[in-house]
Amino acid sequence: MSTGGEQRYVELFRLSKAYPNPYGDRVTVVDGFNLIMKRGEVVSLIGHSGCGKSTVLTMVAGLNSISEGSVVLSGKEVTSAGPDRAVVFQSPCLLPWMTAIQNVRLGVDRVFAHGTRQQRKEICEYYLDAVGLADSMDKYPRELSGGMQQRVGIARAIALKPKMLLLDEPFGRLDSLTRMELQDVILKILDREKITTMLVTHDVDEAIYMADRICMMTTGPMARVGQILDMPFERPRRREEVLEDPLYYDLRGCLVSFLEEQDRRKHRPAPVPKIAESDAAKSADASDQADALAHAEA
Amino acid sequence: MKYKIIRLLDVAGMNCFEPVVRLCYGEEPRQQVRKIGLFIVAPVVVFALFIGAWAAIAPFIKTKAGSLPSPVDVAGSLVDVYEFHWREYAKKADFARTGDDRDTTLALVTQQLADATERKAVVEAELAELTATLDAETAATLKKYEEAIENQTLVYHASQFEREQELHKLGDKLEVSQDEPREQYVASVREHQTLSARESTHLKELRSDLAAIRKSTTPQFAALLREKNDLDQETQFLDKRASLLSDGNRRSNVASAALTLKNADAALAAAAPGQRYDATLDYLGAEERVLSSAGAIYAKPPTFFDQVFTSIECVFVGFLFATAIAIPIGVLCGLNKVIMASLSPLISLFKPVSPIVWLPIVFIVVGGFIERPDEAWVKPAFLSSAITVALCSLWPTLVNTALGVASIDKDHLNVARVLRLSMWDRLTKIVIPSALPLIFTGLRISLGVGWMVLIAAELLSSSPGLGKFVWDMFNNGSSDTFSQMLLTVFVVGVVGLLLDRIMIVFQRLVSFDGGATAL
Numbered sequence: 001m002s003t004g005g006e007q008r009y010v011e012l013f014r015l016s017k018a019y020p021n022p023y024g025d026r027v028t029v030v031d032g033f034n035l036i037m038k039r040g041e042v043v044s045l046i047g048h049s050g051c052g053k054s055t056v057l058t059m060v061a062g063l064n065s066i067s068e069g070s071v072v073l074s075g076k077e078v079t080s081a082g083p084d085r086a087v088v089f090q091s092p093c094l095l096p097w098m099t100a101i102q103n104v105r106l107g108v109d110r111v112f113a114h115g116t117r118q119q120r121k122e123i124c125e126y127y128l129d130a131v132g133l134a135d136s137m138d139k140y141p142r143e144l145s146g147g148m149q150q151r152v153g154i155a156r157a158i159a160l161k162p163k164m165l166l167l168d169e170p171f172g173r174l175d176s177l178t179r180m181e182l183q184d185v186i187l188k189i190l191d192r193e194k195i196t197t198m199l200v201t202h203d204v205d206e207a208i209y210m211a212d213r214i215c216m217m218t219t220g221p222m223a224r225v226g227q228i229l230d231m232p233f234e235r236p237r238r239r240e241e242v243l244e245d246p247l248y249y250d251l252r253g254c255l256v257s258f259l260e261e262q263d264r265r266k267h268r269p270a271p272v273p274k275i276a277e278s279d280a281a282k283s284a285d286a287s288d289q290a291d292a293l294a295h296a297e298a
Numbered sequence: 299m300k301y302k303i304i305r306l307l308d309v310a311g312m313n314c315f316e317p318v319v320r321l322c323y324g325e326e327p328r329q330q331v332r333k334i335g336l337f338i339v340a341p342v343v344v345f346a347l348f349i350g351a352w353a354a355i356a357p358f359i360k361t362k363a364g365s366l367p368s369p370v371d372v373a374g375s376l377v378d379v380y381e382f383h384w385r386e387y388a389k390k391a392d393f394a395r396t397g398d399d400r401d402t403t404l405a406l407v408t409q410q411l412a413d414a415t416e417r418k419a420v421v422e423a424e425l426a427e428l429t430a431t432l433d434a435e436t437a438a439t440l441k442k443y444e445e446a447i448e449n450q451t452l453v454y455h456a457s458q459f460e461r462e463q464e465l466h467k468l469g470d471k472l473e474v475s476q477d478e479p480r481e482q483y484v485a486s487v488r489e490h491q492t493l494s495a496r497e498s499t500h501l502k503e504l505r506s507d508l509a510a511i512r513k514s515t516t517p518q519f520a521a522l523l524r525e526k527n528d529l530d531q532e533t534q535f536l537d538k539r540a541s542l543l544s545d546g547n548r549r550s551n552v553a554s555a556a557l558t559l560k561n562a563d564a565a566l567a568a569a570a571p572g573q574r575y576d577a578t579l580d581y582l583g584a585e586e587r588v589l590s591s592a593g594a595i596y597a598k599p600p601t602f603f604d605q606v607f608t609s610i611e612c613v614f615v616g617f618l619f620a621t622a623i624a625i626p627i628g629v630l631c632g633l634n635k636v637i638m639a640s641l642s643p644l645i646s647l648f649k650p651v652s653p654i655v656w657l658p659i660v661f662i663v664v665g666g667f668i669e670r671p672d673e674a675w676v677k678p679a680f681l682s683s684a685i686t687v688a689l690c691s692l693w694p695t696l697v698n699t700a701l702g703v704a705s706i707d708k709d710h711l712n713v714a715r716v717l718r719l720s721m722w723d724r725l726t727k728i729v730i731p732s733a734l735p736l737i738f739t740g741l742r743i744s745l746g747v748g749w750m751v752l753i754a755a756e757l758l759s760s761s762p763g764l765g766k767f768v769w770d771m772f773n774n775g776s777s778d779t780f781s782q783m784l785l786t787v788f789v790v791g792v793v794g795l796l797l798d799r800i801m802i803v804f805q806r807l808v809s810f811d812g813g814a815t816a817l
Contacts, residue, residue: 061716062715063712063715063716080715080718081712081715081716081718082716082718083716083717083718085716086716087712087716089709089712091709093707093709093710093712093713095710095713095727095728095731095732097731097732097734098727106713106717106719106727107716107717110717110718110719110723111717160717
């Protein structure tokens with residue numbers, strides 16, 4: 001693969017999502033979202049709940065139809081869901097009638113159909129071991145705690161050897177201790193496997209600790225990329241080092257002030273009329289794109 | 299161990315016994331006793347009340363076939379039915395017995411027969427004695443009563459005759475042209491008619507009272523009569539067994555047929571030129587007889603328990619048809635909105651149709667396919683009952699399957715989409731497992747409906763089974779058969795209950811809430 005392909009491994013170009021509301025008008029949730037990701041990069045989407053970050057992620061996953069614009073992954077346009085883009089949702093969504101290993105196996109059988117039974121079994125065991133579930137492979141989801149279920153979900157996603165990993169608030173339902181544990185589990189795997197990752201979250205600390213770049217989204221409707229921040233920390237990361245870094249609080253402050261600003265804007269009455277907005281959107285698009293490119297090249 | 303038993307009870311749907319287990323292990327006795335009172339004692343008490351009320355009311359409901367059978371009668375009919383069953387099977391076994399087995403059984407039966415005959419003689423003697431002593435008393439009462447009725451009849455006849463004469467005279471004197479006297483005359487004739495009618499009803503009542511008195515005998519007499527009756531039946535039964543073990547046995551039938559064959563052969567060998575053709579015919583006939591008697595089995599009438607078994611068999615055949623049709627269609631409906639929308643009018647149309655309507659139609663159609671009912675490997679009546687059951691019981695499964703498939707968790711479908719599972723994998727690994735609990739709920743309802751429908755279908759189509767049993771008993775119309783019909787009610791109920799329980803167990807085993815791992 002060329003360096004250009006490595007640099008522009010994932011491209012989200014003017015991605016938009018609009019739903020018709022019951023009165024015939026279209027409500028645009030995401031409008032002109034541009035982002036370019038390098039291969040092996042971890043980008044975090046952050047924004048207020050309901051701002052459309054999950055919509056962007058499900059469009060990339062192919063689970064949600066794209067109204068306008070396109071997603072290109074490794075030179076191919078995304079049209080439907082597929083195992084090259086593994087998703088971990090907020091709820092583990094394991095199949096309750098299968099054991100942990102059977103849940104992982106379902107995907108592995110599909111992706112490594114050419115391997116022998118033994119090979120496929122070993123792949124499943126390797127990834128379940130990697131998420132720390134070596135002892136609970138034959139348990140049913142109801143016998144596992146929420147954190148352990150989410151570990152199975154992560155193993156299931158990574159075992160597919162995806163080109164891209166999509167994490168949709170994967171720790172949203174977990175207590176903070178389990179959350180930290182799982183953050184480390186994922187970071188360890190990502191450091192080893194170098195999977196291009198999109199992480200949707202609304203937790204500022206999580207975003208700073210896990211991501212290489214943080215993409216802040218404006219509050220919807222018509223959400224778009226507001227600002228992109230580079231994280232200056234080296235990989236592999238250690239939590240204490242990141243927390244003790246003098247830049248940490250500056251970055252955090254920057255993110256929080258952006259979010260607060262969005263929050264204030266949201267409560268401002270009388271939105272700008274539509275025609276004027278679309279003009280403004282055009283110019284904003286251009287600058288966004290330039291911005292995204294600049295970061296990708298940096 | 300304790301929890302294992304409790305889990306087993308839970309899976310079997312018999313949670314009501316849980317407090318008993320807990321009590322045995324001494325866990326919070328007070329609470330367990332309270333629960334036992336609630337879940338076991340209270341239902342038992344209510345059932346006892348029901349039986350009591352039934353026993354109290356039954357004698358007052360008079361019918362042509364005697365009064366409504368009491369619980370005791372129904373319990374007695376269970377014994378009768380069982381005895382009939384046992385006896386028929388004994389006869390069947392006797393017919394096929396051979397060698398030493400046959401000899402020892404014959405000796406035993408002969409012994410029993412001698413005993414029974416002896417006892418019967420004793421009972422008959424007692425009965426004769428009792429009749430003699432009773433006769434003197436009852437004859438006097440009866441005579442008095444008869445005379446009274448006779449007198450009453452004469453009185454009524456006389457008065458009727460008198461009134462008629464009077465009316466005739468009045469009629470002669472009547473001035474027919476005037477309205478008022480004419481109307482008066484009509485009124486008095488009408489009065490005469492009603493009076494006569496009332497008198498004849500009274501006479502009828504008196505006569506039926508007399509009949510009741512004739513019938514009513516002392517309890518001792520009735521008991522003896524019943525005993526004699528039983529012994530009659532028993533000796534008859536033993537007699538039949540003895541004959542089946544000796545002359546009527548299959549082996550002796552074959553032996554005698556073989557002898558005839560030998561004779562026919564000899565006759566053919568010695569036949570004069572003109573008789574050879576006829577002798578050969580005789581020989582062939584004898585040969586045929588040897589073969590048929592060797593293959594013969596005892597022609598046993600179906601007993602009550604045979605009927606129960608046939609009914610269960612039939613309901614399962616129908617239920618299998620229903621399942622085989624309903625689940626695939628239900629899955630298709632659940633998967634595809636177009637199919638669902640296009641099939642739903644048909645489903646709504648046929649769902650409420652009663653089995654009574656389906657049966658004759660199915661009967662004709664099945665009859666059309668099976669031209670020779672006697673030679674067919676499946677009886678048309680059985681098949682049409684089963685198909686009727688299927689037609690009526692497939693709807694709950696269909697609707698529930700469609701619902702189960704349509705309401706699959708979106709997340710689970712997303713998993714299928716991300717993995718790009720093939721249609722087959724999607725069905726077997728995601729759709730069916732997640733719809734299974736609802737499918738089984740539907741199957742459970744279907745089986746219940748099927749069982750109810752089956753009894754009606756059998757009753758109408760005279761296909762062997764419990765329904766036919768009830769119909770036969772209805773046509774018999776004696777008080778014994780009346781109590782056997784009531785017995786059928788309970789047996790149908792119990793079998794239905796058991797079928798439901800079985801389905802509950804299956805339902806728990808397939809649901810993924812932890813039921814399966816309880817075992």
